[in-house]
Amino acid sequence: MEDAVGSGAGSRIGIGSQSGLGSEPESEPGSAPRSEPTREGFGGAGTQTLVSTPANASPLAELPDCAYDNLLIIAVRDHPTKIEARLEREGHDTATVGVVPVVPAAGDYDGDLWTTDPVRPNDLTGLGMRFSDAVRHIESGTGWVLLDALGVLLVYSEESRVCRFFQTLANRVRAHGARGVYCIAPEAVSDGTYERFRSMCDAERDSACASTDST
Numbered sequence: 001m002e003d004a005v006g007s008g009a010g011s012r013i014g015i016g017s018q019s020g021l022g023s024e025p026e027s028e029p030g031s032a033p034r035s036e037p038t039r040e041g042f043g044g045a046g047t048q049t050l051v052s053t054p055a056n057a058s059p060l061a062e063l064p065d066c067a068y069d070n071l072l073i074i075a076v077r078d079h080p081t082k083i084e085a086r087l088e089r090e091g092h093d094t095a096t097v098g099v100v101p102v103v104p105a106a107g108d109y110d111g112d113l114w115t116t117d118p119v120r121p122n123d124l125t126g127l128g129m130r131f132s133d134a135v136r137h138i139e140s141g142t143g144w145v146l147l148d149a150l151g152v153l154l155v156y157s158e159e160s161r162v163c164r165f166f167q168t169l170a171n172r173v174r175a176h177g178a179r180g181v182y183c184i185a186p187e188a189v190s191d192g193t194y195e196r197f198r199s200m201c202d203a204e205r206d207s208a209c210a211s212t213d214s215t
Contacts, residue, residue, distance in 0.1 A: 077149035140177035
């Protein structure tokens with residue numbers, strides 16, 4: 001994403017993408033707005049939130065139920081198979097959730113979630129291109145973007161590169177009018193690094209998870 005904000009060559013969008021994820025009908029004249037000012041404490045449309053998430057908790061558990069109506073997951077931590085299993089267990093519609101897989105083994109996934117082509121975690125430019133492909137299917141005002149483990153990117157790239165990537169990502173999601181949720185384990189990064197990420201977001205919150213990830 002640092003240098004590439006257009007479509008990524010060779011990316012594929014799978015099930016449910018042609019009409020957009022979870023597309024809603026246009027509001028009738030005089031009807032209520034399509035999105036509330038806030039959603040479960042995450043702020044209004046376009047709000048970018050950094051969430052302190054324990055390493056043993058599921059990032060998906062941070063989201064309110066309404067997020068699953070139109071959700072894009074940048075999956076740095078979890079394989080799409082694991083994400084699909086959790087969604088099905090909790091009764092969410094897999095047709096309204098898309099995944100940008102940033103995990104080495106994601107190329108063998110053949111489940112029901114729509115996905116872009118997988119990308120290596122050290123390829124931030126490629127990741128940005130996959131994101132640009134996928135965000136077109138996220139609705140302005142009602143859509144959500146989740147990055148499940150921001151700190152993992154620091155294992156593969158220098159902090160300065162990850163920060164530039166993250167700033168571009170958050171700005172793109174904000175401009176798109178979607179809510180961004182970025183999970184990070186504070187114990188895995190320095191205080192200075194955490195503060196840099198926090199300063200690029202509009203809000204900060206502690207994890208709502210009390211239970212561990214059992215999937």
